[in-house]
Amino acid sequence: MDTRTPHKTVLVTGASSGIGAATAERLAAAGHHVVAGARRRDRLDALVERITADGGSAQAVDLDVTDARAHQEVVDAVVAEHGRLDVLVANAGVMPLSRLDAGLLDEWRQMVDVNVLGLLHGIAAVLPHFTRRGAGHLVTIASVGAHEVVPTSAVYSGTKFAAWAITEGLRVESPAGIRVTTICPGVTTSELADSISDPVAREAMVAYRAHALPAASVAAAVGYAVDQPDDVDVNEIVVRPAAQR
Numbered sequence: 001m002d003t004r005t006p007h008k009t010v011l012v013t014g015a016s017s018g019i020g021a022a023t024a025e026r027l028a029a030a031g032h033h034v035v036a037g038a039r040r041r042d043r044l045d046a047l048v049e050r051i052t053a054d055g056g057s058a059q060a061v062d063l064d065v066t067d068a069r070a071h072q073e074v075v076d077a078v079v080a081e082h083g084r085l086d087v088l089v090a091n092a093g094v095m096p097l098s099r100l101d102a103g104l105l106d107e108w109r110q111m112v113d114v115n116v117l118g119l120l121h122g123i124a125a126v127l128p129h130f131t132r133r134g135a136g137h138l139v140t141i142a143s144v145g146a147h148e149v150v151p152t153s154a155v156y157s158g159t160k161f162a163a164w165a166i167t168e169g170l171r172v173e174s175p176a177g178i179r180v181t182t183i184c185p186g187v188t189t190s191e192l193a194d195s196i197s198d199p200v201a202r203e204a205m206v207a208y209r210a211h212a213l214p215a216a217s218v219a220a221a222v223g224y225a226v227d228q229p230d231d232v233d234v235n236e237i238v239v240r241p242a243a244q245r
Contacts, residue, residue: 014092016043028056037063065118186240
């Protein structure tokens, strides 16, 4: 009897770089069809070209997760084209760290919009499809910031705790056929730190990133959860560099 995991259709948000791009490549290499969504279409097109050159299956879609209607339209289009959407990897996120006394309201609002509302928009878009089929898998990329707060991370950690709590809420509300996973990476090589405008936070991040996971290591955790048998639900994975405490 063939016990291999059937190939799945997977939407990865924030796929233009970092963990999202690495996850798209990892899942495509495992035989899944990857729909790579993000705002930077040139990056997505290059990603799809790399995946297809290696024999994988992928397509690019323009997606701003802060736009609920756009998120719904992308999900509906994927279902219409492929017959189903098996997995949403809700990876899109931003991390402009700062102390609270910096008062960077616009940056805080951006984190809430992307990290929290973006996740909710994704859930709202996919859940009717998952419920109708009695199957589906949400994978949220949160952070170790969901479990700890350090100076400059108050707002970011707040959004990632919210992402953890929302994802856990979906898990306990969902019927048995819907799987829900939270991945909490530690410090990881990505472009996230490039958005830090606060000089105090930027300086602190230099030392913090001295030992960073490659994005591929986080993608491997996603791949592990996605490729478990349908009756196995990996609820949470925390993955840190060995040097991070």
